[in-house]
Amino acid sequence: MERTAEENGLKKGPWTPEEDQKLVDCIQKYGHGSWKELPKLAGLNRCGKSCRLRWTNYLRPDIKRGAITDEEERVIIDLHAELGNKWSAIASYLPGRTDNEIKNFWNTRLKKKLLRNGIDPDTHMPRTHLDTLLPVLPQLLSCNSSRTHTWESVVRSQENAARLAKLLLVGNILQLLKSGTTVSPHLPMETISPSLGSALVMSRTPWDSLMMGLQSERFTPKAEFDTLTCQPSFKDALRPAFQNTMETDNMMDINSNKFWESSNMYTDFEVPDLVSASPVCLSTDQEPNNFTSPDEFSNPPTTSNAMEDILMDDEASNYYWKQVLDQATLSP
DNA sequence: AACAGCAACAACCGCAAATCG
DNA sequence: CCGATTTGCGGTTGTTGCTGT
Incomplete structure (x- = not known):
């Protein structure tokens, strides 16, 4: 069993120039056939491990000095x-x-x-946490250009907000699945995003056009991130979906950049951590949802298959959800 | 000038794989 | 083949120097 340097009465800590010189001289003379024997040969009161590390990380002649380019x-x-x-x-x-x-x-x-830059350093994918939506939702709901909000326009805004929520949900699920985390469709919505459950059930409109955007190859998160510039092209990834879902009347034009620039969604945006799919996260003391849904939508399902209820709500989306989930599950 | 906070880097530790006898 | 030893790797910690207050 290997004993620590301290246990052996060997020196630890920073190397002195004298020690460095002894090590270099010894290696130049004898090479480093055995790191175990080297300290004795060099007259160093260090363990072989320490000598090896000092040599490979600092003293080796082919070490490139200077900042990383x-x-x-x-x-x-x-x-x-x-x-x-x-x-x-x-x-x-x-x-x-x-x-x-x-x-x-x-x-x-x-x-x-x-x-x-909003990139998860582990997955190298945009961090599409659902809660990133929350700061944007009020804006989505208030971005009608007309001062008079008809009930119809408000409902339409909310539908689009819900569509955005769903879009981000898919992105999050894909990310979790591709990173190897198992997400059961039977998990309650709160497991995925406690604060967004109620927002998601606001709208039960067909959203096949949303899925068209999703299915477009441009959505593939990895392809949308330029690792060299560290600039996620999240906006462009979402745009196809919105081109189909957003109405131009009474709504801010999603294509005009006005929404994206003002929403602060992907610039200087503090992106929270990815949510875990673990039931451990199933706490009720999460940050309160600052989104108030209309009364008729304010009772999110709390049963164990709530998520399935939401995602598989209408026949049109059922097919697409299965496809998306199958695809994500099959992906390495 | 003194101090705290932070970033960068060097070095250590524990574990696992490889090698040796 | 097997146990002991050595080596290599990745995570973590400790130290140092810089910057802002």
């Missing part, structure tokens, strides 16, 4: 999307860079950079 950054992002946290594998593509350096660079900079 933009090009290297691009490579790291791409390889991470491909390989995950296989730092040594990623490092093998970047001559002179160590796995430790890349790992640190990822954890301290790239991770934050991706998060700032």
Whole structure:
């Protein structure tokens, strides 16, 4: 059993220039056939493990000094999307860079950079949490250009808001499924998004046109994210669906950029964490839903198959939901 | 000037795979 | 083949230096 350096009375902590020199001299003279034996040969009061790390991460002559370049950054992002946290594998593509350096660079900079741009650093996909919708819903509901809100126009606004909610729901489900998380259609809606359940049941209108947008290849989340520029093209991904669902009369034109620019939806937007599909998250103390639905819609189903009730509500959408879920389940 | 907060980086630890006897 | 030892990897922690108050 390996004992720690402390247990062996060996030195820990930062290396001194003298120690570095001893290590370099020793390796130049004898090589590093056995890291275990090397400290004795070099006259160092360090464990072999510490010597190896110091050599591979800092003293090796082929170490590339200086900041990681933009090009290297691009490579790291791409390889991470491909390989995950296989730092040594990623490092093998970047001559002179160590796995430790890349790992640190990822954890301290790239991770934050991706998060700032609304990208989940684990999945490299846009973070389409359903609750991102909530700040937008009031705007959707109030974006009628006319000052006089007819009941019909209000209902229509709400229908479109619900459509947006559903669209984001699909994106979230796809993301969860593709990331390997199992989502049962029998889970209550609150499991997926406690705050959005009531919003989703507001409208029970057919939304086949929404699905047309979804089915368009442009929706594929990964294809919509430029890993190099870290710019999610979330807007463009959603646009096809809205071209079909949004009415131009009394509604802000979804194509005019006015909505997107003012909604702050994907720029400088603080994107919350992905919701977990785990029943652990089935708490009732979630943030209150700041969306007030009309009375007739204010009783979201609470039974165990509530989600199924909602998603499979009408025949038109039933077929599409099954397709979407099947597709997502089959995807690697 | 002193302090707190934060980011960046170096180094350590634990575990698992590979190698050795 | 099997247990012990070594090596490699990834996650985490500790230290240092910078910046803002």
